[in-house]
Amino acid sequence: MxxxxxIDLSGSTGxxxxxxxxxxxxxxxxxxxxxxxxRLFGTLQDLLKANRLxxxxxxxxxxxxxxxxxxxxxxxxxxxxxxxxxxxxxxxxVCGARARALGWWKEKGSPDITAIWVAxxxxxxxxxxxxYQIKDGQLEWVSAATxxxxxPPALDExxxxxxxxxxxxxxxxxxxxxxxxxxxxxxxDPSLASPRYWGTKEFVKSPLFAxxx
Numbered sequence: 519m520x521x522x523x524x525i526d527l528s529g530s531t532g533x534x535x536x537x538x539x540x541x542x543x544x545x546x547x548x549x550x551x552x553x554x555x556x557r558l559f560g561t562l563q564d565l566l567k568a569n570r571l572x573x574x575x576x577x578x579x580x581x582x583x584x585x586x587x588x589x590x591x592x593x594x595x596x597x598x599x600x601x602x603x604x605x606x607x608x609x610x611x612v613c614g615a616r617a618r619a620l621g622w623w624k625e626k627g628s629p630d631i632t633a634i635w636v637a638x639x640x641x642x643x644x645x646x647x648x649x650y651q652i653k654d655g656q657l658e659w660v661s662a663a664t665x666x667x668x669x670p671p672a673l674d675e676x677x678x679x680x681x682x683x684x685x686x687x688x689x690x691x692x693x694x695x696x697x698x699x700x701x702x703x704x705x706x707d708p709s710l711a712s713p714r715y716w717g718t719k720e721f722v723k724s725p726l727f728a729x730x731x
Contacts, residue, residue: 528586583611621695
């Protein structure tokens with residue numbers, strides 16, 4: 519039996535998921551806002567203890583590598599790199615925008631949807647926008663937007679946001695989708711290569727999004 523833990527701390531709330539042979543066992547939410555550093559280790563310890571596991575029993579750890587809150591990404595990366603250094607487990611990083619798009623498409627999508635836009639917060643009023651198209655039953659990365667006026671231009675496209683608003687569909691980052699996104703990765707997505715922080719050139723500072731706060 520292979521145990522996997524996935525962690526997503528890219529937004530104001532976060533979550534930790536446990537898998538057994540890629541089957542989801544449970545997902546625990548880290549309610550925020552931004553309490554990741556206070557709750558990560560305690561929640562992780564409780565999760566493993568409840569399933570009679572030790573950190574050394576986990577064969578692989580999946581992390582959201584961004585885009586998102588630099589603080590949350592850094593906390594998760596630092597913690598898990600330390601665990602993997604001690605236990606020898608594999609560390610796998612996943613594009614958070616792709617995981618959100620793929621998760622929504624698998625759970626909520628319809629055949630009428632042709633593209634998914636993902637808005638990822640980088641700070642209180644800064645966002646990255648990723649666009650994925652659905653083609654031949656596959657999710658393909660198209661672009662990372664840098665213009666503030668980019669919004670879904672057609673009725674057959676959707677926008678995923680991390681705060682409930684009329685601007686899009688509320689769909690924050692969720693750790694249970696990270697292993698799935700890693701298995702169905704798109705090599706064209708430039709954020710898949712290595713853990714990274716999305717710098718200011720990828721931010722979209724938009725009054726449209728700021729109005730939703």
